[in-house]
């Protein structure tokens with residue numbers, strides 16, 4: 001039986017509500033107006049709304065995603081709260097074998113900054129990878145051992161490492177996801193969290209091309 005499973009980040013668009021026209025109509029209700037089709041002139045209105053922080057018309061568009069990512073990434077993303085709803089798998093309720101995040105490259109500690117990382121760190125003798133895998137396998141073995149002793153999953157889970165993959169649904173408004181991407185697609189955001197944010201970015205750009213372009217400039 002395989003004792004150890006590796007995994008990558010995964011972002012799946014589950015469903016969405018609204019379009020660029022939804023934003024325009026929400027804004028135009030102030031004048032008692034409603035349009036059936038999006039026209040060229042509406043681009044200017046959307047740009048104005050985004051630039052001046054008129055966020056509420058963007059709040060009528062919603063998106064739901066399903067995510068798989070390591071705990072240390074989820075821990076950063078869950079800090080974004082306003083306009084968003086999060087439901088996550090609970091290891092109080094499940095005790096099956098977790099997956100662990102696969103590292104594609106190791107990064108060095110920056111010399112001139114307090115946080116973040118610098119360029120790629122060569123794992124010449126494979127020590128970094130060996131340390132990670134060794135820890136995860138040991139934690140997994142002990143986790144199973146604790147469960148075997150009859151320990152409750154809610155307590156046994158405490159020994160599982162932050163590289164463990166978790167999964168959650170995250171729903172929110174277009175405006176809320178744009179705020180996330182503005183912060184987490186930036187170069188100073190953690191690389192692994194940026195991978196997730198970039199996938200959100202790509203999906204939202206396809207669904208709401210005009211609004212997304214303008215919100216991402218703010």
Ligand SMILES: Cc1cc2nc3c(=O)[nH]c(=O)nc-3n(C[C@H](O)[C@H](O)[C@H](O)COP(=O)(O)OP(=O)(O)OC[C@H]3O[C@@H](n4cnc5c(N)ncnc54)[C@H](O)[C@@H]3O)c2cc1C
Nearest residue numbers: 076078079080081082083084176179180183184188189190
């Ligand atoms: C690069 C980076 C590094 C970070 N480092 C750390 C760290 O070291 N430690 C740490 O704890 N967090 C850290 N964070 C998280 C950060 O402090 C925020 O919690 C996170 O970015 C969520 O921000 P948000 O604006 O999306 O918040 P949300 O909670 O979603 O709020 C959205 C907006 O609503 C308003 N708002 C929300 N709550 C209040 C309130 N109580 N009072 C007034 N206005 C409010 C603010 O305008 C806020 O921008 C980091 C974030 C980034 C991007």
